[in-house]
Amino acid sequence: MSDNTIIKVSNLIKTFGSTTVLNGVSLDFERSQVTCIIGASGSGKSTLLRCMAFLETYEGGRIEIEGQLLGYVENQGIRQRASSSRIAETRRNVGFVFQHFNLWPHMTALENVAKPLWLTAGCSRQEARERGAAALEKVGLADKLSSYPIQLSGGQQQRVAIARTLAKEPHIILFDEPTSALDPEIVGEVLQVMRNLADEGMTMAVVTHEMGFAAHVANRIAFIDQGVIAVEGKPRDVLLNKDNPRLVRFLKNFFDRNNFVAA
Amino acid sequence: MDFSVLTDNWPQILNGLVLTLKLWLGGTLSGLALGLLLATIQVNSIGVVWHAIRGYSAVFRGVPLLIQLFLLYYGGPSIGFVLSPVAAGLLGLTIYSSAQFVEIFRAGFESVPRGQIEAARISGLNRFQILVHIELPQMLIIIVPSLVNLFVIMTKETAILSVISIPDLTAVLNGIGSTTYAFAETLFALAAFYWILLECVTMAGRVLERRASRYLIR
Ligand SMILES: Nc1ncnc2c1ncn2[C@@H]1O[C@H](COP(=O)(O)OP(=O)(O)OP(=O)(O)O)[C@@H](O)[C@H]1O
Ligand SMILES: [Mg+2]
Numbered sequence: 001m002s003d004n005t006i007i008k009v010s011n012l013i014k015t016f017g018s019t020t021v022l023n024g025v026s027l028d029f030e031r032s033q034v035t036c037i038i039g040a041s042g043s044g045k046s047t048l049l050r051c052m053a054f055l056e057t058y059e060g061g062r063i064e065i066e067g068q069l070l071g072y073v074e075n076q077g078i079r080q081r082a083s084s085s086r087i088a089e090t091r092r093n094v095g096f097v098f099q100h101f102n103l104w105p106h107m108t109a110l111e112n113v114a115k116p117l118w119l120t121a122g123c124s125r126q127e128a129r130e131r132g133a134a135a136l137e138k139v140g141l142a143d144k145l146s147s148y149p150i151q152l153s154g155g156q157q158q159r160v161a162i163a164r165t166l167a168k169e170p171h172i173i174l175f176d177e178p179t180s181a182l183d184p185e186i187v188g189e190v191l192q193v194m195r196n197l198a199d200e201g202m203t204m205a206v207v208t209h210e211m212g213f214a215a216h217v218a219n220r221i222a223f224i225d226q227g228v229i230a231v232e233g234k235p236r237d238v239l240l241n242k243d244n245p246r247l248v249r250f251l252k253n254f255f256d257r258n259n260f261v262a263a
Numbered sequence: 264m265d266f267s268v269l270t271d272n273w274p275q276i277l278n279g280l281v282l283t284l285k286l287w288l289g290g291t292l293s294g295l296a297l298g299l300l301l302a303t304i305q306v307n308s309i310g311v312v313w314h315a316i317r318g319y320s321a322v323f324r325g326v327p328l329l330i331q332l333f334l335l336y337y338g339g340p341s342i343g344f345v346l347s348p349v350a351a352g353l354l355g356l357t358i359y360s361s362a363q364f365v366e367i368f369r370a371g372f373e374s375v376p377r378g379q380i381e382a383a384r385i386s387g388l389n390r391f392q393i394l395v396h397i398e399l400p401q402m403l404i405i406i407v408p409s410l411v412n413l414f415v416i417m418t419k420e421t422a423i424l425s426v427i428s429i430p431d432l433t434a435v436l437n438g439i440g441s442t443t444y445a446f447a448e449t450l451f452a453l454a455a456f457y458w459i460l461l462e463c464v465t466m467a468g469r470v471l472e473r474r475a476s477r478y479l480i481r
Contacts, residue, residue, distance in 0.1 A: 055381050088387055095385070102382035106400045106478045115396065120387035148478045164386065 004031040006066060006172045006203050007052055007094075013060030014047055021047045023227030024061065029172060032201040036214035036235070039224035040250055045207040048224065049174045052205070053096045054087055065090055066171065095170035099177040101161045103149040109136060110145040113164045121168065135163040139193050155186035159193055172203040179210060211254065215239060223247050268445040269452055272435075279435030280456065283421050286349070286431065290356025291417045295410075297357060298364020303394065305365065306372040316365065323362030328420050331355050336427040348429045356424075360417055367409045371402030403475040411468030418460050422453075432456060 007029040014022040021044040029035060039045050050056040052063055054071040063070040068090045072079045082090070103112050114132030118125050133145060139159040149157050158178055165173055175194065179187040191213050198204060198217050208214060214221050214235055221238040223231040231244050241247050269276060305316040323331065335344075336351040346354065375398050383393045425434035433453060440449035 053385055055385065084389065088384075088389065091385070092387065096382075098378055098382065100378055102376070102378035104379055104382070104397055104401070106404075116383075116386035116388060119392050119396065150479065161382075164382075168386065 005029065005064075006031055007205075008064040009048075009052065009061070010064075011061035012048070012051060012058055012063060014044070014051055014056065014058045020227060022051070022058075025224070025227070025229055026061075027222055027229055027232070029203060029205055031171075031203055033220060034198045034204045034206065034218045036218040036221045037205065037207045037224060038209070038211075038214065038221060038250070043224050044227060045224055046176050049096075049176050049205065049207055052174055053094050054091055055096070057081070065094060092168075093171035095165035095168060095173035097158070097161055097165055097173060097175045097178050099180050101149075101154075101157045101181075103157055103160055103164075105149050108146050108148055109141060109152065109160045109163075112149070112160055113167050116164065117167055131167055132163075135167040136160065138166065139163045140189075153186060154182045155189045158182065158190045162190075162193055162197075166197075172205065173197070175204065175206040175208070177207050177209065179208070209254070211239070211258075223250070225250075264448050264451070265445065266448055266452075268439055268443045268448055272439050275435055275439070276432070276452075279430060279432035282349070282430060283424075283432040284460075286352055286356060286424060286429070287418055287421045290353050290421075291360050291414055293353075293357040294360025294417075295364050297361035299368050301361065301365045302368030302372060305369055307390075320362045320365040323358050324366070328355060328359045329423050329426065331359055332423070332427050348427050351427055352424045352429045352431075356417065356420065359420070360413060363413055364410075367406050367413065368402075370409075371406040372398060374405050375401050400475075404472075404479065407468065407472045407475050411464065411471070414464050414468070415461055418457065418464060422457065 005028050009025055009027045009029075012022050012025040013020065025044075025048055027035070027048075037045050037048065047056060051058045052070075054063075057071060070090050071082055071087055073082045073086070074080075104115075107115060110129065110132050113135050114125075114128040117123055117128035117131055121128070123131070133142070136142060136145060139162050141156060141159055141163065144152060144156060144160075147156075149160070152160065158181075162173075162178075178194070179190050182190065187210070191210060194204070194206070194213070195217050206213070206218070216235075218235050220232065221235050222229050223238060223241075223244070225231075225244075225246050231238055231241055231247050233241075238247070239251065241251075301316050301319070305313055332351065332355045335346060335355050336348065339346055339351070379397060379401070380393060383397045388396065421431065422433050424431050425437065428434070436449040436453045440446045
């Protein structure tokens, strides 16, 4: 494994009760690479991302974050759940942005960003506030530090959530449909922030239905289907793929729905 | 009416009053702490532990405080568990209120959206930090009315402590009443005390409610 692999997923198996959602997913995330993950609803995109942050346990295969097995410790081939402090340490450098923002409503924008810093990063309150303010400035919210989430638009809330993730200076950020809960006219402001991050070299894994973003910002697209990564490659190659009938159908469905004017 | 019986016996009355307040606050606050502890354990466990705590809460909520006090004070010694009246009263109030606090806190925990807990976990907060900084402040807005209500109920419940010969305000005033025959004056004073206490608790509750809901004001 090269030193540039931030997350290595190999042969990942995840089941919910008797349904196997991920059945041998393998995917490496290299430094500064932007990977978009696409697939039909229910195909397991969120599940994959959540496993990579150990928000879900997994039954088989490996997820390594910068070389460390995530969530488990192995002793002579026997796998046991790692302690929660160990898990926290392993995913220290992983950021996660949720579809529904998941801001803490009883804290201001600045507190949402700064509080985890002084609780976990061992910096003083003052330092945390400064770093938090800087992160909010970066996403264009320098004037909203003392607003509560309820006072912000969806796009602004999602940008606060991105700032909260940025503040911990992650090595990779996982985005689970970050714009799906937003009104169409404010999707752009969030995508712009993400595009800036990509330009700065942030490693990103993005589950999205924004094909424009996938086509123009991603270095790679992975199509997940029937529990595996069915197609993976350069955006152009994947979006113009003719070989995988299920991908062709997925893309056709998608473009039919979105380009009804042209159709 | 002649209120001189009250002024004549003020040191005794003051003692009773202080004891009532101590038992009420002591019992309810320990009940709150115990209830929170049990609810925290309950929402983090499944199976036997979950049902055991459920059972605890059901039993001690269902049995009237009067009977619990009798069991503790008169029944305790037969199994080698001897308590002073005040200790039995304090323990009774603690157990009785904790059984109701468990339910309030459990509902509170369940009201905090999962996603917010996940965001906290991925932000690196540990279980305790999540409890203190995310779950408690947020559930507060939902549970403050029930909490205040329970404090109010508990003030009234203290009035029966005298049945196990605790020299609380009720016992003191009843004693004075039956020796001086000034029943009306003493009972009137007792009623006034409870009324004032309730008003204070309710007022404090309103302040707390406003504070807890600050962040919901646009
Ligand atoms: N906690 C859970 N318990 C049981 N089944 C679940 C759970 N979470 C997800 N699933 C199932 O796993 C499958 C994959 O779900 P997942 O949310 O990962 O899909 P997705 O690709 O993200 O879909 P969408 O595009 O709708 O977000 C679905 O069939 C879903 O019903
Ligand atoms: Mg999903």
